[in-house]
Amino acid sequence: MTAHSSVVTRVATTSLPCRHGVFDMLGFVDDAGIEHVVLSQGDLSSDVAGPPMVRVHSECLTGDGFGSWRCDCGDQLDAALATIAAVGRGAVVYLRGHEGRGIGLAEKLRAYELQDTGMDTVDANLALGHEEDARTYHAAAAILASLGATRISLLSGNPAKQLALEALGIEVVGRHNLAVPARAENERYLATKRARMRHDPAADTDPELIGRYGDITGPERVVIAQMGQSADGFIAARGGDGAELTSVEDREHLHRLRALVDAVVVGAGTVVADDPQLTVRSVPGINPVRVVVDPSARISPAARVLTDGAAPTLWLVGGDAVTPEVAPHVTVTRLPSAQDGILCTAILDMLADRGLGRVLIEGGGRTVSRFLAAGAIDHLFLTIAPVLIGDGVPGVRFPGAERLDGALRPPSRSFPLGPDTCLHFDLRSDRRPAAEESTA
Numbered sequence: 124m125t126a127h128s129s130v131v132t133r134v135a136t137t138s139l140p141c142r143h144g145v146f147d148m149l150g151f152v153d154d155a156g157i158e159h160v161v162l163s164q165g166d167l168s169s170d171v172a173g174p175p176m177v178r179v180h181s182e183c184l185t186g187d188g189f190g191s192w193r194c195d196c197g198d199q200l201d202a203a204l205a206t207i208a209a210v211g212r213g214a215v216v217y218l219r220g221h222e223g224r225g226i227g228l229a230e231k232l233r234a235y236e237l238q239d240t241g242m243d244t245v246d247a248n249l250a251l252g253h254e255e256d257a258r259t260y261h262a263a264a265a266i267l268a269s270l271g272a273t274r275i276s277l278l279s280g281n282p283a284k285q286l287a288l289e290a291l292g293i294e295v296v297g298r299h300n301l302a303v304p305a306r307a308e309n310e311r312y313l314a315t316k317r318a319r320m321r322h323d324p325a326a327d328t329d330p331e332l333i334g335r336y337g338d339i340t341g342p343e344r345v346v347i348a349q350m351g352q353s354a355d356g357f358i359a360a361r362g363g364d365g366a367e368l369t370s371v372e373d374r375e376h377l378h379r380l381r382a383l384v385d386a387v388v389v390g391a392g393t394v395v396a397d398d399p400q401l402t403v404r405s406v407p408g409i410n411p412v413r414v415v416v417d418p419s420a421r422i423s424p425a426a427r428v429l430t431d432g433a434a435p436t437l438w439l440v441g442g443d444a445v446t447p448e449v450a451p452h453v454t455v456t457r458l459p460s461a462q463d464g465i466l467c468t469a470i471l472d473m474l475a476d477r478g479l480g481r482v483l484i485e486g487g488g489r490t491v492s493r494f495l496a497a498g499a500i501d502h503l504f505l506t507i508a509p510v511l512i513g514d515g516v517p518g519v520r521f522p523g524a525e526r527l528d529g530a531l532r533p534p535s536r537s538f539p540l541g542p543d544t545c546l547h548f549d550l551r552s553d554r555r556p557a558a559e560e561s562t563a
């Protein structure tokens with residue numbers, strides 16, 4: 124941080140309401156006298172809640188100000204602000220002095236003249252005696268460091284930008300090329316950036332999805348839980364049938380979560396009741412490792428997870444449970460089992476030791492509730508179906524507090540999934556250290 128601190132000075136801290144929401148707006152001046160702006164939401168410090176999403180945006184008067192379609196700058200800026208507002212955390216570092224990839228506005232317009240005669244964007248710069256890209260990122264790195272954002276998830280399709288920031292001490296844990304509308308007017312410009320400047324292919328990721336899942340795609344260790352329940356808190360009727368409770372949109376959401384993690388964890392009860400496959404089918408993606416928590420080894424040897432070979436499977440049983448011969452895709456893993464089952468933290472540590480740091484606790488109600496009560500969950504997605512069951516298999520239940528002021532009220536937001544509503548609880552600030560978990 125000190126290495127950067129002489130490069131920029133923060134000169135103002137105010138706010139900017141705009142059509143995407145209300146942003147904190149910070150003014151900076153760098154050591155060359157160039158003024159820069161940060162638009163941000165939430166705490167950007169990487170230590171607080173993992174790497175924030177950051178777009179390091181190069182000034183483009185024509186694109187950002189006039190809405191030009193010769194380039195994609197305006198659309199990128201828009202998509203970044205919309206995504207940050209959807210997540211409620213992140214920043215756009217708006218770099219002045221970067222106009223025309225660092226050659227200035229007048230020279231960019233001269234480069235446009237050459238492009239009007241058929242030259243591409245790189246050759247036009249070179250023909251005018253400039254580098255193909257004259258930008259530097261010292262000010263950006265210094266600004267980010269001054270905000271504590273030294274580990275970021277970068278919203279950009281430009282690998283050179285990532286390398287430049289990394290060389291200046293900003294750790295980039297992921298790079299997302301935001302999806303922007305395809306336009307005939309900038310098709311050639313974007314194709315040139317991909318072919319000659321090694322930009323990433325056009326994103327197929329919908330900004331809405333990045334808004335929904337962006338902050339769970341970064342960290343190497345993250346515990347996500349999901350549950351679909353009726354408005355009155357049941358995951359199935361008394362007879363145990365719950366498969367059709369939530370919508371196809373919720374099913375797609377579940378498969379997306381599976382695709383985003385290394386391992387998916389279910390309790391034995393879910394395998395007995397539903398015989399799930401736990402694979403990614405509704406969206407593109409790779410199947411996670413399947414983990415069945417089964418202290419007494421009671422699931423059927425014919426269960427699909429043990430027989431279908433669709434993904435590696437860890438059958439997690441208690442120390443002295445007796446297991447039959449298993450198929451090659453199944454590994455029997457033993458952990459000490461106390462009265463109330465295997466400790467949640469022991470499960471997560473065992474998975475992390477195997478390189479499975481990104482975990483989805485998928486069900487059922489008791490398994491999700493145990494991880495919740497243990498303070499072991501970072502993000503809980505609770506889908507509420509507009510259905511009243513009256514009585515049945517309970518969803519999220521934990522010992523709870525005597526009084527309402529002891530209830531969990533973590534930051535949350537919601538989004539529709541077809542007829543259902545999904546609540547996303549951000550439990551990161553409630554995460555408890557492993558030592559506090561008890562089996563009582």
Ligand SMILES: Nc1nc2c(ncn2[C@@H]2O[C@H](COP(=O)(O)OP(=O)(O)OP(=O)(O)O)[C@@H](O)[C@H]2O)c(=O)[nH]1
Nearest residue numbers: 181182183194221222223224231234244279280281
């Ligand atoms: N010299 C020149 N600069 C351009 C041209 N079109 C856009 N720019 C400038 O390029 C800069 C944006 O760079 P891009 O290569 O479009 O995108 P990037 O910032 O490297 O990458 P992303 O983060 O994916 O947007 C802005 O400062 C624009 O003013 C052009 O034809 N010639």
Ligand SMILES: [Zn+2]
Nearest residue numbers: 183186194196
């Ligand atoms: Zn532009």
